[in-house]
Amino acid sequence: MGRAYRTRIVVALLTLALIAYFILLGGRAIALIESGSAAGIALGIGVLLLPIIGVVLLFWELRFGWQTQRLGRQLAEQDRLPDDSDLPRRPSGRVERDAADAHFETVRERVEAAPQDWRGWYELAHAYDLAGDRKRARAAMRHAIDLERGRATTDGPDSA
Known part of the structure; x- marks a missing residue:
């Protein structure tokens, strides 16, 4: 299952x-x-x-x-789901904090380069989740949903 x-x-x-x-x-x-x-x-x-x-x-x-x-x-x-398989993990399976933070910065830079692409915001939500920031992960995902539906009017919550 x-x-x-x-x-x-x-x-x-x-x-x-x-x-x-x-x-x-x-x-x-x-x-x-x-x-x-x-x-x-x-x-x-x-x-x-x-x-x-x-x-x-x-x-x-x-x-x-x-x-x-x-x-x-x-x-x-589209074969574009976020891939975190190369990030080092703890024995519990969670991504190591330093690696999650570095991954987040890489994704954040891509989102800043293309702030109207919902795919980037989806990946940013995933990166926030890996870094343990659930509140911002949900906000980024809501923004991705709004962008995909053509409803977003700003650069996003807290501008990445």
Whole structure:
């Protein structure tokens, strides 16, 4: 069983668990609202907002994953997926920090040379991830998605 397949199974199971939780939470919220007391109604409305916010956040995260996967498929078809196989690794499998930082600088320079190429931003997101900076990795990937869709208007988050 491949890694991507296992990841999909985990995402599906977690999504189902969250949906079940949201349904149960929604049921409790409705019961509180139906109590008729002012405190019950206020608490019920507050509790009802939690699953609504949760569903929206879940949708955004799944959508981000689908969009990232779509870009990855396009790069795979073009034989341009980021390749980190030559970078030295720790026994845990993670890329050594100095090597990840040096790789990041190389990728950053390429992105600065062609800031409107979504492929470079995808690779930059990968480089950020290797360097352990998940927040910037996600921002760079969002920018790659926007560029690919023709929605980006700037040089990117924090201008690489």
